Each structure stands twice: as structure tokens, then as C-alpha cells.
Amino acid sequence: MTDFLLYALLAGLGVALVAGPLGCFVVWRRMAYFGDTLAHSALLGVSIGVLLNINLSITVAAIPLLMALGLVYLEQRGILSLDTLLGILSHSALATGLVLISLLPDVRVDLMSLLFGDLLSVTLNDLWVIYGVAGTVVALLLLLWKPLINITVHADLAAVEGVRVSAVRTALMLITALVIAIAMKIVGVLLITALLIIPAATARRISNTPEGMAVTASVIAMLTVVMGLGMSWYADTPAGPSVVVCAALLFMLSLLFRQKS
Amino acid sequence: MMNSPLITLDKVNKAYAERPVLQNISMQLMQGEITTLIGPNGAGKSTLVKLILGLIKPDSGSVTPAPQLNIGYMPQKISIDPSLPISTCRFLQLANTSHKECHKALEMVGISHLAKSPIQSLSGGELQRALLARAILRKPNFLVLDEPVQGVDVTGQNALYKMIGELSKSLNCGILMVSHDLHLVMSATDKVICLNQHICCQGHPEQVTQDPAYIDIFGQTTAIYAHQHDHQHSIHGEVLDDQGVHQHGEGCNHD
Numbered sequence: 001m002t003d004f005l006l007y008a009l010l011a012g013l014g015v016a017l018v019a020g021p022l023g024c025f026v027v028w029r030r031m032a033y034f035g036d037t038l039a040h041s042a043l044l045g046v047s048i049g050v051l052l053n054i055n056l057s058i059t060v061a062a063i064p065l066l067m068a069l070g071l072v073y074l075e076q077r078g079i080l081s082l083d084t085l086l087g088i089l090s091h092s093a094l095a096t097g098l099v100l101i102s103l104l105p106d107v108r109v110d111l112m113s114l115l116f117g118d119l120l121s122v123t124l125n126d127l128w129v130i131y132g133v134a135g136t137v138v139a140l141l142l143l144l145w146k147p148l149i150n151i152t153v154h155a156d157l158a159a160v161e162g163v164r165v166s167a168v169r170t171a172l173m174l175i176t177a178l179v180i181a182i183a184m185k186i187v188g189v190l191l192i193t194a195l196l197i198i199p200a201a202t203a204r205r206i207s208n209t210p211e212g213m214a215v216t217a218s219v220i221a222m223l224t225v226v227m228g229l230g231m232s233w234y235a236d237t238p239a240g241p242s243v244v245v246c247a248a249l250l251f252m253l254s255l256l257f258r259q260k261s
Numbered sequence: 262m263m264n265s266p267l268i269t270l271d272k273v274n275k276a277y278a279e280r281p282v283l284q285n286i287s288m289q290l291m292q293g294e295i296t297t298l299i300g301p302n303g304a305g306k307s308t309l310v311k312l313i314l315g316l317i318k319p320d321s322g323s324v325t326p327a328p329q330l331n332i333g334y335m336p337q338k339i340s341i342d343p344s345l346p347i348s349t350c351r352f353l354q355l356a357n358t359s360h361k362e363c364h365k366a367l368e369m370v371g372i373s374h375l376a377k378s379p380i381q382s383l384s385g386g387e388l389q390r391a392l393l394a395r396a397i398l399r400k401p402n403f404l405v406l407d408e409p410v411q412g413v414d415v416t417g418q419n420a421l422y423k424m425i426g427e428l429s430k431s432l433n434c435g436i437l438m439v440s441h442d443l444h445l446v447m448s449a450t451d452k453v454i455c456l457n458q459h460i461c462c463q464g465h466p467e468q469v470t471q472d473p474a475y476i477d478i479f480g481q482t483t484a485i486y487a488h489q490h491d492h493q494h495s496i497h498g499e500v501l502d503d504q505g506v507h508q509h510g511e512g513c514n515h516d
Contacts, residue, residue, distance in 0.1 A: 027344045152345065153345070154341075156316055157339075157395070160316070160334040160405075161334075207346050210347060
């Protein structure tokens with residue numbers, strides 16, 4: 001097997017490993033639009049990174065994180081509903097990112113790879129970053145699992161029982177920003193949310209505990225990466241969209257099962 | 262222990278966006294006493310509950326909990342996304358307790374048979390019981406119950422109030438209950454606080470219902486109501502016996 005395919009496979013599996021459990025929280029907490037907004041702002045992260053000559057791995061995580069904190073602030077001010085705020089920020093960030101990239105004079109950025117991923121160009125260096133981040137995310141999820149579930153069920157009740165709700169919430173945002181930063185390479189900013197929520201939604205149909213659903217979502221996400229890469233290899237289709245298509249196919253297949261309670 | 266204050270509020274003020282919600286609230290919540298907080302919509306009941314729970318801070322004044330205070334909280338409503346697979350027993354265990362303790366608590370509220378059911382599948386009354394079970398899990402000395410009978414039919418409401426009364430005795434804890442309907446809570450409460458951004462009146466339920474400030478807000482329709490209902494009515498309002506047959510009485514001229 002050629003190196004680039006092996007790297008692509010390993011990178012995809014690393015991202016899928018953490019996309020599963022995080023995707024579950026996105027589904028449970030109804031954060032799909034929120035995830036989309038952060039993903040779109042990652043494109044802004046790329047353009048700002050290129051513009052200011054900062055390491056792109058840092059800016060694609062930092063800009064979504066700043067965006068998340070900004071969202072929390074604006075929501076608490078109560079100026080507009082969260083839905084409208086997300087709509088404004090999501091598309092403004094995407095548009096600003098695209099405009100900034102077009103303004104950069106000397107740099108040629110492959111827009112398609114940013115929007116839809118470029119799995120087949122993963123380098124060994126990328127792999128180190130992906131597994132470093134994925135390891136951190138797994139550690140954070142394990143450490144904060146119980147409080148995360150608790151604030152998902154009822155934030156005030158968790159707070160009365162001694163959970164530091166805002167700290168845990170901020171940690172979840174940090175985790176989301178980190179996963180978006182590494183998932184961008186695989187499926188691009190436009191399809192990240194799909195990689196998060198489709199495996200989780202599929203796993204829901206065959207799980208009856210939160211932990212079971214998280215692990216199942218991970219396994220399903222990994223399976224879709226393998227299937228998507230296979231499809232891309234044999235049918236010469238773009239890798240990122242192929243992964244998402246396979247995820248959607250598995251979801252449709254899961255509809256044949258009766259949902260577990 | 263019986264009459265030591267669990268929480269003391271002193272001249273508490275709270276405003277949202279410069280609109281005052283609570284003004285000059287001073288009160289004490291005592292161990293072993295059931296206090297009911299009533300007031301119309303927008304009276305600041307929820308805000309006051311959040312202040313007492315320590316979820317928000319007052320703009321001025323002080324909220325002082327006793328050092329031994331351990332709060333059990335029953336939120337007003339809970340909506341858990343159906344995509345989260347979680348059983349009733351697991352829901353209780355989120356309060357950091359053992360499997361055994363959870364079953365004991367579920368037994369106390371009479372729904373131990375639902376331990377394995379998904380929490381989203383519980384009916385209104387069952388869910389309120391599950392929430393009550395979680396509130397008592399950590400052996401609190403103070404229970405805060407926000408509209409504990411919401412979404413429960415009248416028979417179930419009576420049963421729940423009875424259960425709350427019994428729990429307060431067996432746990433020897435203070436209870437703060439929020440309600441917008443004094444009518445039903447009447448017999449189960451020691452003290453009533455009538456709130457409409459400030460404390461309008463407070464005292465024993467019988468006193469409060471006679472208070473002009475109370476009548477001003479709620480009218481006289483919710484006067485003391487205590488009668489033992491041991492029979493059923495037909496759709497015409499006639500009294501039926503236990504076979505569901507109408508008994509002829511005064512004024513009956515029909516067959």
C-alpha cells in the first residue's frame with residue numbers, strides 16, 4: 001500500500017475516534033448549528049493564519065474557540081435569539097474567510113481542499129498533530145465525562161449538586177474547537193458537522209446507554225472513513241465527501257433497526 | 262436543630278436589564294418547616310429560587326446559608342433530548358450516588374419498577390417522582406421544590422403533596438415549595454410567602470388568605486377549601502353510589 005493512502009487512513013481513523021463521542025454531545029445538546037458555525041469560522045482561522053503568518057494549526061483551533069466564547073457572551077446579553085446569532089456569525093465568518101483568502105496577493109490557497117477536505121495530502125507531520133489532539137480530546141472526555149452528562153441533562157440541577165457548570169461548558173467548547181481543527185483536513189469546513197452528527201445519530205438507534213452510544217458512534221465513524229477511502233480509491237471520487245456519503249448510507253441502513261429505548 | 266435558620270435573606274434586591282425583579286426581600290427558611298412561595302407570573306418566584314440555590318448573586322443585600330446546609334433541588338421542568346439514552350436509575354446516579362441508594366430513593370417515591378425505563382418515557386406524575394427521588398438522594402436538610410406538581414392531574418397532585426409532607430417529617434428537613442395555586446398546598450404547608458416582586462404578606466395559610474394584599478392579587482376564589490370527597494358525581498352533578506348508580510334524593514321527580 002502506498003504511503004499517502006496509509007497516512008490518509010490513519011488520519012481519518014484518528015479524527016473518527018474523537019468525532020464519535022463529541023458528535024454525541026452535539027446531538028444530545030442540540031448543538032448542530034453551533035458546530036457548523038465553529039467549523040465555518042475555522043476557514044476564517046486559515047485566512048488569518050496565512051495573513052499574519054502564524055502556524056495554521058493554531059489559528060484554526062483558536063478562531064473557533066474565540067467565536068464560541070463570543071457567542072456565549074452575546075447570548076447572555078440577550079440581544080438576539082441564539083438561532084439568529086448563529087446564522088449571522090456562521091455565514092459572516094465563512095464569507096469573511098473567503099474574502100480574506102482572495103485578497104492575499106502572493107499565496108495560492110486551494111479553496112476546494114479547505115471547504116471539502118484533502119485527506120489524500122496528509123503528511124507524517126499532520127498525523128502527529130492529529131493524534132496529539134485526539135489523545136488530548138480523549139483524555140478530556142474521560143476526565144469530564146460525568147459532569148458533561150450531568151450538565152447535558154440539566155445544568156441548574158448539576159450546579160446545585162456541585163458541578164462547575166461554566167467551566168465544564170467551556171471545556172466542551174475547547175474540545176469542539178480542537179476536533180474541528182483536526183477534522184478540517186479530513187472533510188473540510190463545510191462537512192465537519194456531518195462527520196460529527198451522522199455517526200452519532202446512527203449509533204443512537206442501536207445504543208441504550210450514553211457510553212454505549214459514544215463508543216458505537218466512534219466505531220461507526222471509523223467504519224465510514226474506511227468505506228469512504230475505499231470508495232475514493234476505487235471510484236476516484238473526492239475523499240471527504242465520499243466519507244460523508246458512506247456515513248449517510250450507514251445511517252439509512254440503521255433506520256431498518258427498531259430504535260432502542 | 263428544629264428551629265435554626267437554614268438560609269437567611271437580608272434586604273435582597275435583583276434587577277434584570279434595570280427592571281427590578283425582586284425588591285427588599287428579607288426572609289428566613291427554617292429547618293423542619295414547609296414554606297410555600299406563591300405569586301402571579303412574573304412575580305420573581307424563579308429568580309428568588311435561583312438566589313436561594315446560589316445559582317445567581319443578588320445586586321444588593323445578602324443571602325447567607327447555614328454552614329451545614331445541604332440542598333436537594335427539584336427543578337420545575339426537565340426536557341432531556343430523546344437522543345440521549347438514559348434510564349431513570351442512571352438519571353438518579355448522576356447525583357453521585359451508588360446503585361443501591363438510587364433504588365432506595367425510587368422505592369421511597371413509589372416508582373422502583375421504573376428504574377430501567379428511559380427517563381423520557383415517564384409520564385408527568387412519574388417524572389415528578391423521579392425528580393423528587395433525585396432531590397432526596399444526597400440526604401438534604403433543605404429541599405427546594407419548584408412547582409412540584411406541574412403537569413400532574415388533581416388526584417396525583419394530592420398524592421404528591423402527601424408524599425412531600427411525609428418526606429419532610431422523615432428527613433427532618435426544611436422545604437421551600439413554589440406554587441401558583443395555594444388552594445391545594447394549603448393543608449401541606451406551615452408558612453406561606455406571597456410574592457409580587459416584594460413580599461406582599463406572609464404567615465400561616467389561614468392568615469394569608471384573609472390578607473388584603475393576598476386577596477388583591479388572587480381574589481377570594483381560593484378561599485380555604487377542605488372537604489372530604491368520598492363519592493362520585495354523574496355528568497349532571499348528581500351524587501352516585503359506589504356502583505355508579507344515581508341515588509334518588511330531595512328534588513328528584515324522575516324514574
